[in-house]
Amino acid sequence: MTGVRVTDVAIIGAGPAGLAAAITAADNGANVLLLERDSHPGGILRQCIHNGFGLHYFGEELTGPEYAARFADEAAKRAGRVTLMTDTMALSLSGDRTITAVNPHDGPLTIKPGAVVLAMGCRERTRGALGIPGTRPAGVYTAGAAQRLVNLDGYLPGRRAVILGSGDIGLIMARRLTWEGAKVLMVCELMNYSSGLNRNISQCLRDYGIPLHFNTTVSRVHGAERVEAVTIVSVDDKRQAIPGSERLVECDTLLLSVGLLPENELTRMAGIELDPATGGAVVDERRQTSLPGVFACGNVLQVHDLADHVSREAETAGRYAARFAAAGSLPAPALRVRAEGFTRYVVPQRISAKPEGLIDLYYRVSDAVKPARLVVKSSDGGTILSRRKQAMTPGEMERASIDSAKLSGDTVVLTEAI
Amino acid sequence: MLEADGLNRPDVFDCAVIGGGVIGCAAARLLSRYDISLALIEASEDVSTGASRANSGIAHAGYDAAPGSAMARLNVRGSAIYGQWCGELGVPFERCGSLVLAFGETDSRALAELYESGLANGVPDMSLISGDEARALEPRVSPDAIRALWAPTAGITSPYQLTIACWENARANGLATFFDTRVTGVDCSGDHFILNADGGASVRARYVINAAGLFADEVARMFADSSFSIKPRKGEYILLDRDDSTPRRVLFQAPSAMGKGVLVSPTADGNAFAGPTALDQTDKADASTTREGADELRRLALRSVPGLNLRAAITAFSGLRAVGSTGDFIIRASDIQPRLIHAAGIASPGLTSAPAIAEELADILAAQGLALKEKPGWNPVRAPIERFAAMTTERQAEVIADDPRWGHVICRCETVTEGEIVEAIRRGARSMDGVKRRVRAGMGRCQGGFCAPRVIELLSRERGVPMDSITKSGGGSLMLAGPIRESARGFASEEEARA
Ligand SMILES: Cc1cc2nc3c(=O)[nH]c(=O)nc-3n(C[C@H](O)[C@H](O)[C@H](O)COP(=O)(O)OP(=O)(O)OC[C@H]3O[C@@H](n4cnc5c(N)ncnc54)[C@H](O)[C@@H]3O)c2cc1C
Ligand SMILES: Cc1cc2nc3c(=O)[nH]c(=O)nc-3n(C[C@H](O)[C@H](O)[C@H](O)COP(=O)(O)OP(=O)(O)OC[C@H]3O[C@@H](n4cnc5c(N)ncnc54)[C@H](O)[C@@H]3O)c2cc1C
Numbered sequence: 001m002t003g004v005r006v007t008d009v010a011i012i013g014a015g016p017a018g019l020a021a022a023i024t025a026a027d028n029g030a031n032v033l034l035l036e037r038d039s040h041p042g043g044i045l046r047q048c049i050h051n052g053f054g055l056h057y058f059g060e061e062l063t064g065p066e067y068a069a070r071f072a073d074e075a076a077k078r079a080g081r082v083t084l085m086t087d088t089m090a091l092s093l094s095g096d097r098t099i100t101a102v103n104p105h106d107g108p109l110t111i112k113p114g115a116v117v118l119a120m121g122c123r124e125r126t127r128g129a130l131g132i133p134g135t136r137p138a139g140v141y142t143a144g145a146a147q148r149l150v151n152l153d154g155y156l157p158g159r160r161a162v163i164l165g166s167g168d169i170g171l172i173m174a175r176r177l178t179w180e181g182a183k184v185l186m187v188c189e190l191m192n193y194s195s196g197l198n199r200n201i202s203q204c205l206r207d208y209g210i211p212l213h214f215n216t217t218v219s220r221v222h223g224a225e226r227v228e229a230v231t232i233v234s235v236d237d238k239r240q241a242i243p244g245s246e247r248l249v250e251c252d253t254l255l256l257s258v259g260l261l262p263e264n265e266l267t268r269m270a271g272i273e274l275d276p277a278t279g280g281a282v283v284d285e286r287r288q289t290s291l292p293g294v295f296a297c298g299n300v301l302q303v304h305d306l307a308d309h310v311s312r313e314a315e316t317a318g319r320y321a322a323r324f325a326a327a328g329s330l331p332a333p334a335l336r337v338r339a340e341g342f343t344r345y346v347v348p349q350r351i352s353a354k355p356e357g358l359i360d361l362y363y364r365v366s367d368a369v370k371p372a373r374l375v376v377k378s379s380d381g382g383t384i385l386s387r388r389k390q391a392m393t394p395g396e397m398e399r400a401s402i403d404s405a406k407l408s409g410d411t412v413v414l415t416e417a418i
Numbered sequence: 419m420l421e422a423d424g425l426n427r428p429d430v431f432d433c434a435v436i437g438g439g440v441i442g443c444a445a446a447r448l449l450s451r452y453d454i455s456l457a458l459i460e461a462s463e464d465v466s467t468g469a470s471r472a473n474s475g476i477a478h479a480g481y482d483a484a485p486g487s488a489m490a491r492l493n494v495r496g497s498a499i500y501g502q503w504c505g506e507l508g509v510p511f512e513r514c515g516s517l518v519l520a521f522g523e524t525d526s527r528a529l530a531e532l533y534e535s536g537l538a539n540g541v542p543d544m545s546l547i548s549g550d551e552a553r554a555l556e557p558r559v560s561p562d563a564i565r566a567l568w569a570p571t572a573g574i575t576s577p578y579q580l581t582i583a584c585w586e587n588a589r590a591n592g593l594a595t596f597f598d599t600r601v602t603g604v605d606c607s608g609d610h611f612i613l614n615a616d617g618g619a620s621v622r623a624r625y626v627i628n629a630a631g632l633f634a635d636e637v638a639r640m641f642a643d644s645s646f647s648i649k650p651r652k653g654e655y656i657l658l659d660r661d662d663s664t665p666r667r668v669l670f671q672a673p674s675a676m677g678k679g680v681l682v683s684p685t686a687d688g689n690a691f692a693g694p695t696a697l698d699q700t701d702k703a704d705a706s707t708t709r710e711g712a713d714e715l716r717r718l719a720l721r722s723v724p725g726l727n728l729r730a731a732i733t734a735f736s737g738l739r740a741v742g743s744t745g746d747f748i749i750r751a752s753d754i755q756p757r758l759i760h761a762a763g764i765a766s767p768g769l770t771s772a773p774a775i776a777e778e779l780a781d782i783l784a785a786q787g788l789a790l791k792e793k794p795g796w797n798p799v800r801a802p803i804e805r806f807a808a809m810t811t812e813r814q815a816e817v818i819a820d821d822p823r824w825g826h827v828i829c830r831c832e833t834v835t836e837g838e839i840v841e842a843i844r845r846g847a848r849s850m851d852g853v854k855r856r857v858r859a860g861m862g863r864c865q866g867g868f869c870a871p872r873v874i875e876l877l878s879r880e881r882g883v884p885m886d887s888i889t890k891s892g893g894g895s896l897m898l899a900g901p902i903r904e905s906a907r908g909f910a911s912e913e914e915a916r917a
Contacts (some may be wrong), residue, residue, distance in 0.1 A: 037827060089827040100811075104822035107815040126865040128657075128733035133707045136735065138850075138890035138897050142867040149871050153886055155898045180902045224703065225895035252899070 003109070007033040007083075008325035009318070010099055010113035012059070012090045012266065015043020017298025018119035019071035020311040021318030026081040028322035033111060034082060035101055041075070043121055044144070045301075045307060047151045050172055052199070056308035068306055071372055090120075093270040097293055114325030117317050118267055118281065118289075118296040122260040122303055124169075127221075129219070130258060134221030137228075143169040143257040147176070156180055156291035158253025162168070162230050163187045164218045166194035168305065170257025175204035184208075188216040188232055189238060193368050195259075195395040197305060218254065219246065219322070227252050260303045270294065277345035278302045284333040284350040285359045285404070287317035292329065295321045302347045302362065305397055335410050337361065338379070342369045342415040344394070352413065355404035357414040362399050365392045365415050373418045376402055379410040388418065427594050431457045432788060434623035436601050436637055438465035440577060440772045441761050442586035444627035447507075448776040448911055450591035450889070453793035457621055458593055459584070459613065461600035463892025464852045466581035468631045470769070471855070472655070472705070472737030474516075474694060475577045475685060478767040479569035480518060481536030481544065486749040490539040490776065492771035497571055503773045507583035508802030509575060510686040516572035516668035517552050519563040519722055525672035529567045532672075544569045556667045558723045572668055576686040577769050578855040579802075582883045584772075586845060587800035596621060598892065601630075604640040604842050606755060611641075625757045627779055632702045634738045634748075634762035643754040648763060650702050650738040653694025654711035657685075658720075659730035659863050664690040669722045680718040682726060687858065690726070692719035694737070707734045731865050739765040747771070749778055751786050759783060803841050803857055807833040827871040828876070839860025839873060842878040851891040853877065874898070 009025045011018045014036035022032045040046060045053070049062030050136050055061055055328060058070070075082045088103035092258060099111040114377035124142035140157055141149075146157045147169060159182050163170045166189040174184045192214045194201055213232070219241055220231040234245035262279040273282045273290035280301040281289040287297050297317035298310045326328050344366040351359065361376065370391035376384045384406050392415060400413070433449060435442045438460035446458050462468075477500050483489035504511035520526045529546060538543045545568050550845040552566035553559045561564075589595065599619055605612035613621045635648040658664070668676070668683040682692050692715045705780070712734060719726050742748050742763020752758040755911040759782050761775055784790050806814065806824060817837065818825035824837030832856050843858035850873055853859050859873055860866030866873070874897055878885045 037830070087826060089830070089833075091827075091833065102814065102818070102825050102827065104818065107825055108811045123864045124867050126733075128731055128865050131656075131712055131731060131734060133709050133712065133734070135706045138895040141870075145867050145870055149874075149898065150902055153871055153875070153885065154902050156902050157897075157902055158899045163772060182899075219709070220706075225889075225893050314676040343426070349683075374790035 002287055005033065005109060005111045006113070007031050007111065008114045008119060009321045010035065010111050011117040011119055012099070013043065013119035013121055013300070014041035014084060015119060015298060016045055016068060016071060016307045016310045017121070017296070017300070017314040018043070018117065019068070019075050020082045020314035021117045021119060021297055021321065023071065023074050023078065023095070024315040024318030025322040026078040028319050030081070030322035030325050032082045033113065034084045034090045035090050035099070036084065036086050039086050041072045041086070043083060043352070048172070049149045049151050050176075053307050056306065061350050064272045064307070070251050071311070073336040078382070090266060093266040095271055095291065097291070115293045115295065115321040117321050118294065118300050119298050119314065120263045120266065120300040122262045122299040125261060127256060130256070132218055132221060135223055137221070137223040137226050139222060139227035139253045140222070141253065141255055143167070143173045143255045146255050148172055150176055150180060156182055157176055158182065158227070160185060160251040161253040161255055162218065162232070162249055162251045163255045163257060165189065165257035165259070166196050166212060167257040167259065168196045168200050170255060171196045171200040171204040173255060173257070174210050176206060178208050178210070184210050185249060186211045186213055188213050188218060190215070190217045190235060193393055193395070195394065217241070221254060225356070227254055230254055251262050256341055260299065262300045262303065264300060266299070267296070275345065277339070278347060283347065284352045284353060285348045285355055286320035286330060287313065287348070288320060288324070288330060288333065288352070290333070292332065293324050302345070309397065335407065337411045337413060339363065340412050340414040342372070342392070342417065343413050344364055346413045351404070351407060355407060358401050358406060359404050360399055360401050361413060362397055363413055365394055368393045369415060371418055373416050374400060375414045375416070377412050377414070378408050379412055380408065382408070384411070428455045429622060431455045431594070431621065431623040433457070433625040433627065434459055435627040435629055436613070437629035437631055438462070438581075438585065438595070438630060439468045439631050440468040440581040440769055441468070441764050441775055442582070443581045443588065444772040445627055445629060445761065445779045446593050447584035447586040448780055450588040450593050450873065451725065451792055451796040451798070452790040453659065454790065456588070456593050456786065457623060458588070458595045458654070459599050459601055459615070460595065460597050460622055463597050463845070463848055463889070465585045466578040466855060469737050469740060469890065470581045471578050472735050473577050473653070473769055474681065475574055475768070476516070476683060477511065477573040477575055477770045479536065479544070479572040480539050480541045480767070481532045481569060483535070483767065485538035488749060489767060489771070492747065492774040493767040494540050495774035496767070496771040499773050500573065500575070500770070504575060506798045507580065507800045508589055509580045509583045510685065511573055511575045513571060513573040514667050514684065515555070515568065515570040516670060517556060517559065517856055518567040518670040518672055519552065519559065519783060520565040520672045521562050521721070522564070526565050528674060529565055532567055532603060541569060544573055556665055556669065558663060558665045558725060559669065560724050562721075563874065571818050574668065574684060574686050575769070579686070580769075580772070582856060583800050583802070587798070590800065591796055601637060606641060611757070613718065625759065625783055625786070627759050627761060628645040629761045631764070632738055634740065634760065638752065638760065638762065641752060641755045641758050642675070643752045643758065645753060646748050646762060647742045647743045651741050651765070652697045652699055652705065652736050652738055654707050654734065654736040655716065656689050656691030656712060656715050656734050657732050658690045658692070658727065658831055659732050660688045661727050661730055663723065663725045663727040664688065665723060668860055671718065671722055682719050682723045689732070691865070692716070692726070702738065704773060705736050705738055707736050710734070726875040733865060741765050742756055747775070749775060750781070751782055756786050761787070769786055778881065803838055803845070806835045806838060829859035831864050831868070832858040834859040834869075836876065839876050840880055843877060848877070848881070849889045849891050849895070850874070850877070850897065870897070
């Protein structure tokens with residue numbers, strides 16, 4: 001009937017996170033089974049054909065597919081230890097780390113690994129989640145779906161587009177659609193700042209004269225069959241629509257770039273503790289979740305802006321997954337890391353009982369703070385690190401390295417305006 | 419456009435049904451057991467695109483309608499035979515029961531009145547219970563509910579599955595279907611009707627069933643019958659992702675000034691919804707959702723289920739009830755043209771009543787002289803498209819060994835495989851919405867963000883048409899604007915080659 005596969009480490013998702021975790025786990029002696037539902041490895045990077053990847057990791061600028069290919073090639077070199085199964089969808093994860101999956105070739109699969117790395121990436125927020133009223137015609141796409149249509153399928157989703165949300169995918173797509181001869185009328189952003197990278201605002205909008213309207217949202221979709229127009233409206237500082245500021249914009253496409261949500265269905269199924277602030281699992285500095293032997297990294301853990309950080313994080317997860325598989329256990333999460341002040345979240349949320357070496361704390365702020373001061377301290381008051389920064393914005397992930405030897409008790413990561 | 423498998427296409431059909439909603443399709447299904455030639459004429463590209471697509475999906479117990487009305491009679495009869503219909507047609511139907519909640523003394527009096535109507539209408543097994551008894555039946559019910567009317571015969575179904583299943587079953591038994599065919603005028607001068615459609619097509623039939631939903635009054639007028647009119651009443655919904663706050667039973671509120679019947683209910687697919695609002699309007703085409711509607715739903719839903727997780731909203735939609743000028747269903751032969759039979763003003767509980775309305779329509783046709791002789795070999799059974807996600811592991815292994823496409827997951831949220839989508843297309847899905855209603859691809863939490871490009875590809879491949887001709891729901895609802903420029907296309911495929 002259905003065979004059970006045993007492996008040291010099973011990794012769900014072969015995006016940059018899963019690939020890097022697989023390489024590192026293999027280099028640490030583990031046999032790795034890498035499950036990917038798509039027909040190719042690379043994850044979301046397969047459709048990111050723009051430049052801008054790898055500056056931190058490789059010290060050179062690569063396109064998304066090039067960046068992914070470097071890791072896919074490295075994984076392929078370890079073919080003896082890393083088995084990549086494409087077209088394979090992981091369907092469930094249980095509390096004893098058993099994975100069920102399916103693919104056209106093998107049918108249903110049961111996998112019993114020594115350790116698991118979750119690397120499922122994220123999905124995009126939709127119109128339904130935002131609750132934009134109006135009609136329900138064709139022509140409303142998330143920016144990522146539109147990106148796939150253009151870059152992988154070779155089709156234009158529409159010819160006159162309004163983009164809601166100034167997240168990076170929306171910005172990149174504004175430029176991409178313009179290159180393809182479509183007219184991007186504007187990008188509307190609810191907040192008074194963009195969650196996208198500054199370089200993308202300048203290279204994707206300003207260079208092409210595409211207006212970016214802050215404090216503006218789409219309040220209605222019009223059109224019976226295909227989008228015919230959207231109503232845009234200005235909002236006040238409480239994000240409430242300002243009556244009388246409505247404006248009808250004729251277009252045939254509405255692209256949504258309004259946030260990414262870590263794809264944690266499997267994580268939830270396994271009963272793993274989630275952090276409401278990140279939407280991902282609660283992990284320690286080794287990226288071990290509340291379920292021993294299950295690790296998480298990449299966008300499934302927290303939405304990253306740079307693939308380079310994803311790769312680094314995944315190496316950590318892969319290394320310790322291999323170690324867990326070999327040793328059967330690792331020190332459990334013991335201490336808490338708390339976000340205070342303008343700090344919205346910190347990953348890792350826990351520190352294990354036996355931390356080693358330098359620990360990188362990744363965090364985001366809840367609002368634009370300029371200038372800002374970051375203070376990392378023990379909950380009993382001792383300051384571990386304190387530094388100033390000209391500006392911190394929710395769009396850019398921040399990092400602070402601390403020496404684990406200095407840790408005592410819970411850790412507080414405080415961002416304050418100065 | 420004639421369906422390829424509508425085999426018997428005579429010059430003049432014995433009976434033509436105008437409208438492929440649940441009423442038209444249920445009628446066609448029942449009539450397909452008789453030895454007559456039968457046609458279904460539908461303005462859209464698929465069945466179940468009108469009210470039958472966007473409603474509460476509840477098979478009501480039958481205490482709501484005024485005693486003595488057609489609504490009361492057909493609701494109770496419909497409810498009684500629902501299990502058999504859904505069983506034969508492979509459609510989900512669960513008698514989960516309904517509670518009408520009372521939050522104060524005025525509400526309690528309203529419950530007592532509903533209970534009395536229910537008794538008069540012949541609704542079985544109802545009881546008036548305390549708030550605590552209601553919470554024992556459904557723990558998510560608000561602590562503020564003091565009494566409830568419990569009706570165990572109420573159930574939930576998938577309205578579009580039922581409509582599609584009736585249509586498939588009728589088709590398998592000889593129904594001919596004309597899609598994209600809107601009847602715009604009728605020639606009544608001869609011994610049969612000539613139904614003329616926009617675009618020049620025409621269908622001839624001796625008897626006609628008018629099941630045109632919101633437009634049944636306009637169709638009647640084409641036969642010079644202006645005995646009734648239909649007004650739209652909008653109902654908006656918010657659909658929620660599955661989670662712990664999803665109730666297991668249908669939860670109404672006592673009819674009061676506070677709300678006009680907003681309910682919280684599970685769906686046949688395990689989601690929850692809040693809805694519907696009730697807003698009278700004049701525009702029969704306006705099924706848009708509104709900010710005000712959503713706000714009202716949130717407020718009223720939380721009154722029934724305070725813990726309802728409204729942040730898990732997946733989508734919002736609305737449907738238009740076809741409210742007839744008589745206040746009741748209008749099911750009778752036309753006074754002007756006795757061989758025209760109306761099934762008009764089929765507002766709620768039309769979905770529940772559909773099987774009973776079909777029976778009544780057959781009786782009226784017979785009374786008007788159409789000979790209804792059972793034909794040998796009629797098959798009442800329609801096999802549903804098997805759902806991969808609901809199969810045992812053994813069954814999954816079996817179907818994948820048989821056809822590997824059943825092991826290829828296309829819709830990640832609802833775990834829908836290529837095999838299911840291909841089967842939906844084979845059975846008649848022509849658009850994204852057609853696929854979605856048949857197999858749920860794109861109905862989950864990401865609303866097609868992931869699978870839409872893949873479903874476009876499959877529709878294009880299976881139907882042998884270009885990608886950029888694929889629509890969301892027929893007509894001009896094109897998904898794509900066209901291929902990108904050749905130069906850039908090279909770039910995309912280069913990437914593909916490398917990956
Ligand atoms: C449009 C866009 C532009 C970007 N631009 C830049 C940039 O310029 N520079 C930069 O450095 N970063 C950029 N990023 C960020 C970077 O791409 C992401 O941070 C990175 O891809 C995340 O990697 P991941 O492996 O965690 O997730 P993903 O790349 O999303 O990979 C997850 C993988 O898991 C698979 N999967 C999920 N669930 C299952 C399952 N149940 N079974 C099997 N497989 C599964 C998916 O198919 C996918 O392949 C961009 C991102 C986007 C979306
Ligand atoms: C908000 C709401 C909630 C409801 N909740 C429930 C419930 O919980 N339980 C219940 O029992 N009932 C409920 N109902 C009622 C139920 O949905 C309807 O009674 C039922 O769907 C009506 O089906 P129909 O076939 O008459 O109409 P439709 O489904 O509207 O079908 C009519 C069809 O006729 C076609 N048509 C129109 N004009 C022409 C023409 N000239 N030529 C060709 N074709 C034409 C249309 O395209 C359409 O497909 C609800 C209704 C609404 C709107």
